[in-house]
Amino acid sequence: MRISWFVLVLVVLFTLELLGPVREYVILPFTGLIASVSAAVTQLFDSSVQSHGIILQNINNGTAVSIQPGCNGVEAMICLTAAIVAFPASWKHKLYGLLFGFLAIQALNIVRIISLFYLLQWDKEWFEWAHLYLWQALIILDALIVFIVWVRMLPEPEDDQVEPQAA
Numbered sequence: 001m002r003i004s005w006f007v008l009v010l011v012v013l014f015t016l017e018l019l020g021p022v023r024e025y026v027i028l029p030f031t032g033l034i035a036s037v038s039a040a041v042t043q044l045f046d047s048s049v050q051s052h053g054i055i056l057q058n059i060n061n062g063t064a065v066s067i068q069p070g071c072n073g074v075e076a077m078i079c080l081t082a083a084i085v086a087f088p089a090s091w092k093h094k095l096y097g098l099l100f101g102f103l104a105i106q107a108l109n110i111v112r113i114i115s116l117f118y119l120l121q122w123d124k125e126w127f128e129w130a131h132l133y134l135w136q137a138l139i140i141l142d143a144l145i146v147f148i149v150w151v152r153m154l155p156e157p158e159d160d161q162v163e164p165q166a167a
Contacts, residue, residue, distance in 0.1 A: 006086035013078040023069065028054065031072045034106070038067075038113045049117075056117050063121045065113070071131075073109035073139060077102060080143040089154050097150040101143065108142045 016022050031054045039051035048060040057064035080101045084094050112135045120127040 002086045002088070006082045009082035009085045010078065013081060014075075017069075017074060017078065027069050027072070027074060030074070031067050031069065034072050034109065034113065035067050038110050038117070041110060042114055042117070056113065058117075058121065061121065063117075065117050065120055067113060071113075073105045076105050076109075076139045076143040079140065080105065080147055083143075083147045084150065087151065088157075093150075093154055097146075100150065101146040104146045105139065105142055109139060112139065 017027060032051075035051040035054050035056050038056050039049050042049040042056070046058075048058050050057055050059055054067045055064050056067065081098060084097045084101070087094075089097075116127060116131055116135065119130055
């Protein structure tokens, strides 16, 4: 892996994420979409859940979670993107890795949001612990596992300079 590429991509993407227009026109709408998907999944077994923008709320008891930037999987995806871009592989394989990584990170993030939503209704202290410690680590671990799986699935590099040996 080329460390300089890894650091450069991290710095560029994290800087872009912090820019006001990117937050307003990309990050917040994406976070709203995550809230809507979380509500749609939850409504399969609980019709009392709705989303409003970045809020997931139980309409019966008023309990709500706000999905803030940093809780939408974007940072984990930035780390995964930097690792994949820096790794020597074809762009075709890199795009497959990014797509698979995006789906894996967001699927786990939906599970995270729904679990935290119900954990908040059950016990606020457990919610805080799971939110700040458990799920933060699991989302980053998800990105790491996706990267490892992606690397292991890459085809062996072809070495054009190796001549076949006679048996």
